[in-house]
Amino acid sequence: MIPRQLFRKVEPFGHLCEAILLNIINGFPARGLKVIGVTGTNGKTTTSFLIHNMLHKAGYKVGLMTTVAYGVGDNIRPQIHHMTNVPTPELMKRLKWMKAHQVEWLVLETTSHALAQHRTWGVPYSLAVMTNVTHEHLDYHGTFENYRDAKRKLFKQCNANNKGLRTGVINADDPSAQLFASDVKTAITYGVKAGQLVATDIKSSPSGSSFKAKYKDQTLEIKTQLPGSFNVYNSLAAAGVGLALGLSTQQMEQGIASLAAVEGRMTRVKAGQDFDVIVDFAHTPDSFEKLFKDLRPLVRGKLIVMFGSAGRRDEAKRSVQGSLAGKYADEVVVTEEDDRDIDGTSIMEQIAHGAEETGKVKDKDLFLVHDRSDAVKFALTRAKKGDTVLLLGKGHEKTIERADGEHPWDEVKTAELALKSLKN
Numbered sequence: 001m002i003p004r005q006l007f008r009k010v011e012p013f014g015h016l017c018e019a020i021l022l023n024i025i026n027g028f029p030a031r032g033l034k035v036i037g038v039t040g041t042n043g044k045t046t047t048s049f050l051i052h053n054m055l056h057k058a059g060y061k062v063g064l065m066t067t068v069a070y071g072v073g074d075n076i077r078p079q080i081h082h083m084t085n086v087p088t089p090e091l092m093k094r095l096k097w098m099k100a101h102q103v104e105w106l107v108l109e110t111t112s113h114a115l116a117q118h119r120t121w122g123v124p125y126s127l128a129v130m131t132n133v134t135h136e137h138l139d140y141h142g143t144f145e146n147y148r149d150a151k152r153k154l155f156k157q158c159n160a161n162n163k164g165l166r167t168g169v170i171n172a173d174d175p176s177a178q179l180f181a182s183d184v185k186t187a188i189t190y191g192v193k194a195g196q197l198v199a200t201d202i203k204s205s206p207s208g209s210s211f212k213a214k215y216k217d218q219t220l221e222i223k224t225q226l227p228g229s230f231n232v233y234n235s236l237a238a239a240g241v242g243l244a245l246g247l248s249t250q251q252m253e254q255g256i257a258s259l260a261a262v263e264g265r266m267t268r269v270k271a272g273q274d275f276d277v278i279v280d281f282a283h284t285p286d287s288f289e290k291l292f293k294d295l296r297p298l299v300r301g302k303l304i305v306m307f308g309s310a311g312r313r314d315e316a317k318r319s320v321q322g323s324l325a326g327k328y329a330d331e332v333v334v335t336e337e338d339d340r341d342i343d344g345t346s347i348m349e350q351i352a353h354g355a356e357e358t359g360k361v362k363d364k365d366l367f368l369v370h371d372r373s374d375a376v377k378f379a380l381t382r383a384k385k386g387d388t389v390l391l392l393g394k395g396h397e398k399t400i401e402r403a404d405g406e407h408p409w410d411e412v413k414t415a416e417l418a419l420k421s422l423k424n
Contacts, residue, residue, distance in 0.1 A: 033105070041133055057254055225259065282395075283307070285317050303388050
């Protein structure tokens with residue numbers, strides 16, 4: 001058996017050899033594409049959808065590959081793999097399919113794992129986007145610096161592509177912004193507090209946001225149907241891409257405004273109940289804090305939050321997630337979230353410890369319900385008129401990973417069925 005540390009050092013080179021070999025066999029299918037890589041801890045998927053929609057509406061022949069879906073133009077298919085960047089053989093297949101559909105631009109959500117493992121070798125990044133870099137995946141990368149620097153590889157690869165734009169669109173409000181900017185020839189920075197493209201006059205509601213953003217001599221009047229302050233940032237990132245590509249003000253505004261939703265991202269579940277139910281993919285401390293801060297002032301009654309934390313993933317975040325939920329929510333329901341071969345009870349206890357430190361008490365306002373189906377139903381039974389129930393961590397995913405393998409899962413449908421059974 002190969003020692004774990006040695007395996008981690010050798011593993012990326014195995015992926016690199018596979019990527020090189022498969023590119024040669026498949027005739028370098030990404031060659032000739034103009035690729036926009038989107039990386040970051042949170043917001044990658046929504047930002048990718050915003051960019052894709054904006055370019056599609058502007059008349060570009062554009063492809064999309066994200067955690068949620070992939071496709072060309074309006075022909076978007078659900079992602080079946082339980083990962084953002086698919087295995088290299090599947091990537092080759094999808095790239096060839098896109099080339100057959102005469103795609104010119106590709107928006108490719110790109111993870112730190114894929115970059116560290118060289119799985120996107122041969123992909124000609126023309127433009128790189130960084131949404132933010134916060135605490136995540138330290139189980140794999142070991143340190144925050146390693147994690148951050150894995151993401152910087154996207155920008156370095158972009159800068160090395162002399163046929164591309166060698167441009168980075170970077171969140172100026174992120175502490176790592178300057179490092180990412182130093183990796184590319186041209187940087188377009190955006191933010192709410194700083195940057196070349198800054199959002200002002202922000203007006204937010206449960207149905208979306210509107211704001212102004214000025215860049216040199218251009219003023220954008222941006223409206224988005226996607227709620228939350230994080231979607232102000234995501235919209236700014238998309239606008240930054242539009243500026244880099246020379247889109248008109250109207251093309252950027254219309255492209256961003258016309259995206260109605262992204263599956264599993266702030267998805268409202270409606271089955272005739274008199275309280276709000278929202279499904280979201282939030283699963284990191286940073287995404288928790290942003291979501292809770294945005295939503296808490298808008299909740300009329302109780303805020304009830306249900307979530308878990310994945311096995312064989314970053315353990316350090318579990319108590320932090322519990323602490324944040326305990327701080328902002330009135331009631332916390334802890335459950336499974338892809339336990340894999342790790343004891344689910346121990347994961348729940350780690351989360352519960354963080355919630356208890358904020359004053360939450362088991363069986364009073366803190367509940368541990370391991371089976372996720374039971375947990376969804378339990379969380380909904382706790383809600384009364386005017387309350388809000390947040391179901392976090394799974395979002396769009398169509399499977400749940402347990403010790404005995406993958407099982408079908410659909411959070412929205414599970415919630416709908418539970419709501420209907422409660423009415424009967």
